[in-house]
Amino acid sequence: MEKTLVVANWKEYKNISEAKRWVEVFGKRVNKGINIVVCPSFVLIPPLHSSFIIHNSSFSLGAQDVSKFEEGPYTGGVSARQLADFVSYVIVGHSERRRHFGETDEDVRLKIEQCFGYELTPIVCVSNLEQVSRYQSVKVSGEIIFAFEPLFAVGSGQPDTPENAQDFAKKVGRQILYGGSVNSENVKSFVDQPDIRGVLVGQASLDPAEFARICYEVR
Numbered sequence: 001m002e003k004t005l006v007v008a009n010w011k012e013y014k015n016i017s018e019a020k021r022w023v024e025v026f027g028k029r030v031n032k033g034i035n036i037v038v039c040p041s042f043v044l045i046p047p048l049h050s051s052f053i054i055h056n057s058s059f060s061l062g063a064q065d066v067s068k069f070e071e072g073p074y075t076g077g078v079s080a081r082q083l084a085d086f087v088s089y090v091i092v093g094h095s096e097r098r099r100h101f102g103e104t105d106e107d108v109r110l111k112i113e114q115c116f117g118y119e120l121t122p123i124v125c126v127s128n129l130e131q132v133s134r135y136q137s138v139k140v141s142g143e144i145i146f147a148f149e150p151l152f153a154v155g156s157g158q159p160d161t162p163e164n165a166q167d168f169a170k171k172v173g174r175q176i177l178y179g180g181s182v183n184s185e186n187v188k189s190f191v192d193q194p195d196i197r198g199v200l201v202g203q204a205s206l207d208p209a210e211f212a213r214i215c216y217e218v219r
């Protein structure tokens with residue numbers, strides 16, 4: 001059976017000293033029985049990569065996004081090839097990327113392909129079944145991890161019910177992550193569902209003690 005996967009999405013929070021402090025506090029409490037992926041802003045990835053190697057190889061790093069282009073004159077872009085030296089996972093198609101940066105389903109599809117080209121595992125955020133079938137049609141040369149993130153639940157403090165998340169997973173036909181207002185109080189109710197393989201955590205991942213409690217609850 002796959003280890004439970006707990007993903008921290010730091011969004012546009014933390015500078016390098018805050019990030020290193022987080023690693024120091026959380027690192028002491030790490031739970032080796034689960035798979036933990038921390039997704040910081042791009043600029044934090046290389047320095048954290050160095051400190052993870054030195055202090056804590058049981059963490060993996062992920063990115064919050066990737067360019068849809070392989071390489072070229074795309075100012076501000078960060079490619080899968082560049083990321084592959086540092087991370088194993090990439091969050092793709094987050095609803096905040098769609099809402100604030102105009103990302104489309106076609107962009108998401110191209111980003112998934114970029115991930116596959118460089119052996120990165122895409123964690124693809126979806127809020128409905130149409131998106132799942134659209135992305136499932138990407139030529140599969142690797143694993144897609146779907147994260148069900150209902151729009152109303154992201155960043156609202158109002159999670160969906162574990163039963164709804166389980167129902168969504170059943171319809172997808174395989175195990176998925178759940179994301180949206182997960183915290184240490186409710187995380188167990190989600191991962192106890194047979195087809196919820198783990199969680200994607202935003203706000204509650206910013207505090208290392210709270211994130212450690214989440215990881216403890218799912219062990």
Ligand code: PGA
Pocket residue numbers: 009149153154155156157179180181182200201202203204
């Ligand atoms: P939240 O964010 O935990 O703050 O709701 C989840 C996410 O954006 O992935």
